[in-house]
Amino acid sequence: MTLKSALQIITANDLLSGEVVYLTADGAWSCHHRNATIFAQGAQPLKHLAEIERGDTSVVGAYLAEAKVGEDQAAMPVHFREAFRATGPSNRFIGKQASAA
Amino acid sequence: MYNYTTFDKDFVATRAAQFRDQVQRRIDGSLTEDEFRPLRLMNGLYLLLHAYMLRVAIPYGTLDSRQMKALADIADTYDKGYAHFSTRQNIQFHWPKLQEVPDILEALATVDMHAIQTSGACIRSVTSDHFAGAAQDEQADPRPTAELVRQWSTDHPEFAFLPRKFKIAVTGSAQDRAVTKFHDIGLRLVQNASGGPGYEVSVGGGLGRTPMIGKVLRDFLHREDLLPYLEAILQVYNQIGRRDNKYKARIKITLHEHGLEDIRQRVEESFALQRARFDGADQDVLARIEANFKPPAFKAASTSRFETQRANDPFFNAFTKTNLHPHKNPDYAIVTVSLKAHGATPGDASSAQMRALAEIAKRWSHNELRVSHEQNIILPHVHKGDLPEVYEALRLAGLATANIGLISDLIACPGMDYCDLATARSTNVAQGIALKFDALKQEHSIGPLKIKISGCINACGHHHVGHIGILGLEKGGVESYQITLGGDGTQNAAIGKPTGPGFSADEIIPAIERLILSYLTLRHNASESFLTTFRRLGPAPFKVTLYPAKENQNEL
Numbered sequence: 287m288t289l290k291s292a293l294q295i296i297t298a299n300d301l302l303s304g305e306v307v308y309l310t311a312d313g314a315w316s317c318h319h320r321n322a323t324i325f326a327q328g329a330q331p332l333k334h335l336a337e338i339e340r341g342d343t344s345v346v347g348a349y350l351a352e353a354k355v356g357e358d359q360a361a362m363p364v365h366f367r368e369a370f371r372a373t374g375p376s377n378r379f380i381g382k383q384a385s386a387a
Numbered sequence: 388m389y390n391y392t393t394f395d396k397d398f399v400a401t402r403a404a405q406f407r408d409q410v411q412r413r414i415d416g417s418l419t420e421d422e423f424r425p426l427r428l429m430n431g432l433y434l435l436l437h438a439y440m441l442r443v444a445i446p447y448g449t450l451d452s453r454q455m456k457a458l459a460d461i462a463d464t465y466d467k468g469y470a471h472f473s474t475r476q477n478i479q480f481h482w483p484k485l486q487e488v489p490d491i492l493e494a495l496a497t498v499d500m501h502a503i504q505t506s507g508a509c510i511r512s513v514t515s516d517h518f519a520g521a522a523q524d525e526q527a528d529p530r531p532t533a534e535l536v537r538q539w540s541t542d543h544p545e546f547a548f549l550p551r552k553f554k555i556a557v558t559g560s561a562q563d564r565a566v567t568k569f570h571d572i573g574l575r576l577v578q579n580a581s582g583g584p585g586y587e588v589s590v591g592g593g594l595g596r597t598p599m600i601g602k603v604l605r606d607f608l609h610r611e612d613l614l615p616y617l618e619a620i621l622q623v624y625n626q627i628g629r630r631d632n633k634y635k636a637r638i639k640i641t642l643h644e645h646g647l648e649d650i651r652q653r654v655e656e657s658f659a660l661q662r663a664r665f666d667g668a669d670q671d672v673l674a675r676i677e678a679n680f681k682p683p684a685f686k687a688a689s690t691s692r693f694e695t696q697r698a699n700d701p702f703f704n705a706f707t708k709t710n711l712h713p714h715k716n717p718d719y720a721i722v723t724v725s726l727k728a729h730g731a732t733p734g735d736a737s738s739a740q741m742r743a744l745a746e747i748a749k750r751w752s753h754n755e756l757r758v759s760h761e762q763n764i765i766l767p768h769v770h771k772g773d774l775p776e777v778y779e780a781l782r783l784a785g786l787a788t789a790n791i792g793l794i795s796d797l798i799a800c801p802g803m804d805y806c807d808l809a810t811a812r813s814t815n816v817a818q819g820i821a822l823k824f825d826a827l828k829q830e831h832s833i834g835p836l837k838i839k840i841s842g843c844i845n846a847c848g849h850h851h852v853g854h855i856g857i858l859g860l861e862k863g864g865v866e867s868y869q870i871t872l873g874g875d876g877t878q879n880a881a882i883g884k885p886t887g888p889g890f891s892a893d894e895i896i897p898a899i900e901r902l903i904l905s906y907l908t909l910r911h912n913a914s915e916s917f918l919t920t921f922r923r924l925g926p927a928p929f930k931v932t933l934y935p936a937k938e939n940q941n942e943l
Binding site: 299301302303304305306343346347365366367370371374375376377378380381382 | 414439818864866
C-alpha cells in the first residue's frame with residue numbers, strides 16, 4: 287500500500303491475543319496507539335520493519351501505517367481503518383475502547 | 388439429525404489434538420507464521436482486524452440443543468459472551484486467543500462439531516435450505532445429500548488444494564431458499580419423467596467481484612451418480628482452474644472462459660472414468676445417513692390455543708404473521724427467530740440468547756435448530772398449540788422481533804468492524820436502516836424486501852442478490868456505499884445492477900429512505916412488492932429519486 291502521509295507508525299497483531307499493537311520508542315509493543323513511536327517516511331521505519339519480520343516472534347503481520355501527530359504530540363491514526371483498529375468495533379462497545387474506559 | 392459415528396468422533400478429536408500440537412509449535416517458535424497460517428486456516432482460524440476469529444462449521448445449518456448450548460458456553464468461556472451467525476450458516480467467534488483455540492476445538496469435538504474446512508482453497512462446509520425436512524413445499528429432504536457431500540468432501544485428499552475455495556449448496560424445494568444458483572455447485576433434488584430421484588446440477592454460480600448465475604450442467608443426474616459426477620466436476624476444475632490469478636480462480640471464471648459445452652464435455656469424459664470407481668458403497672452410506680433424518684414423532688394435540696392467543700394478543704398475532712412458515716404437518720409451524728432486533732448487529736446472538744434458543748428447541752422443537760444464510764435461527768418443528776409459550780420464551784430472551792422478510796430483516800457481513808478484508812463498515816448501515824424504518828413505523832406497510840449489505844467486493848453480505856444491495860467501498864479515504872437494485876437469490880436468480888455513484892456513510896440511510904418512499908408511491912397497490920415494482924418499471928424512476936439533483940440537471 288502506498289502511504290501518502292510523511293509520518294508513519296509500525297503496527298501489528300499480538301501473536302497470542304491477536305490484539306492490535308504498536309511499536310514504541312524503546313522497541314517494545316504497546317496496545318495503545320498513543321504510545322507508538324512516529325517515524326518520518328524513509329529508510330528507518332523500513333529497517334525496523336525488516337528486523338521485526340526477521341526476528342520478532344511475538345507479533346504477526348507487522349506493517350507501516352500512516353499517522354499524524356495529535357495535539358499532545360501522541361500518534362493518531364489517519365485512515366479510518368486504522369482508527370477502528372485503534373478503538374475497536376463501532377457496532378459494540380468492546381475491545382480497546384472498553385479496556386480504556 | 389445426523390449422529391456422529393465412532394469414525395467421525397475419532398477424526399474430529401484427532402484433528403483437534405493435531406491442532407493443539409501445531410499451536411504449541413507456533414508459540415514456541417518452531418513454526419513461522421508463513422508455515423502456521425495454512426494450518427490455522429484449515430482449522431477455521433483467521434486473524435482479523437482486532438483479534439483472531441474462529442469460524443465453526445454448522446453443516447447445512449443444522450444443530451441440536453446440546454450443540455447450541457455448547458456454543459454459548461464457548462462464547463462465555465473463551466470469547467466475549469456473544470457470537471456471530473454468518474451468511475454461510477456457520478458461527479464465528481470474534482475474540483478467541485490463540486493458545487485457547489485448541490481447548491475450543493476440543494470442546495466442540497465433545498458435541499460433534501469442528502471448524503474443519505471453514506477456510507482455505509478446499510470444499511467448504513456444505514449449505515442447504517434452512518427449512519429442510521420441515522417445509523410444506525419441500526419435494527425431497529436435501530439433508531441426507533448434504534451430509535453425504537460433507538462426508539465425501541471432508542479431508543478429500545485430491546481436493547485439499549484447489550485453485551480456490553469451493554462451495555456446494557443443496558435444495559429440495561422449488562422455492563430456492565439456499566441460493567443454489569450462486570454457488571460453485573448448486574444441487575436441486577428433482578425427479579425424472581418416470582419418478583426416479585436425482586439432481587439438477589448447476590455449476591459456476593458465485594458472488595464476489597464477478598457475480599455470475601450458475602448454469603445447468605446436467606438437468607437430471609441419477610441419484611446414485613452424484614458422487615462420481617461431483618468428483619468429475621472437481622477433477623476438471625482442479626486441472627484447468629486458473630492458479631495464476633486469485634481473482635480468476637473460481638470455477639465460475641473457468642466456466643466463463645472455457646464455455647459451458649467445453650466444461651460439460653470434460654466433465655462427462657471424467658465422469659465416465661469415475662463412475663466405474665464407485666461400486667455402490669456410497670449408496671449404502673447414503674442409506675445409513677437417511678436413517679438419521681427420519682421425521683420426529685409429531686404429537687397429535689389441539690392447536691386452539693394458537694388461534695385464541697392470536698385473537699387476544701396483537702404482538703403475538705404480528706409475530707405469527709411474519710415469523711411463521713407452513714410446515715409439512717398442518718398442526719405444526721416453522722418458526723424463524725429474528726437475530727435482527729432493530730438496531731442490533733445482524734446475526735449476533737448473546738450467550739444468554741443462545742442458551743434460551745437451546746432450551747426452547749429442547750422443549751418445543753424436537754431438539755432441533757437451524758441457522759439460515761439470512762442470519763436468523765430456525766425452530767423447525769413447533770406445534771401450533773405451543774406457539775404462545777414459545778413466543779413468550781423468545782420475548783423474554785429479546786428474540787421475538789416480528790420482522791422476518793421485512794426491511795429490517797437485512798443481512799450484513801461483519802464489515803470493517805471486524806474483517807481485515809473489508810473496505811467499509813456494513814453493520815452501521817444495517818443498524819441505521821432498521822432503526823430508521825422502525826421509527827417511521829413503515830416496515831409492515833413496505834412489505835417483503837430483502838436488503839443485503841457487504842463491506843467489500845467479496846460480497847459475504849450477498850449484496851448482488853439483494854432486492855436492494857449495498858456495497859461498502861473506500862473512496863478518497865472515506866466510506867462510500869454503492870447501491871444495486873433488482874437482485875434475487877432464489878430460483879428467479881438475478882444480479883442487482885448498480886444505480887450510480889456511491890453515497891457517504893451519512894448519505895446512505897437517507898438515500899435508502901428516498902428509494903423506499905419512491906417505491907411506496909410507484910407500486911400498483913400494497914401487494915406489489917418492491918422487487919415486482921422494480922421489475923415492472925426498471926431502474927429509471929428509482930435513479931431519479933436517488934440522484935434528484937443530477938437528474939434535474941440533466942433535464943435542463
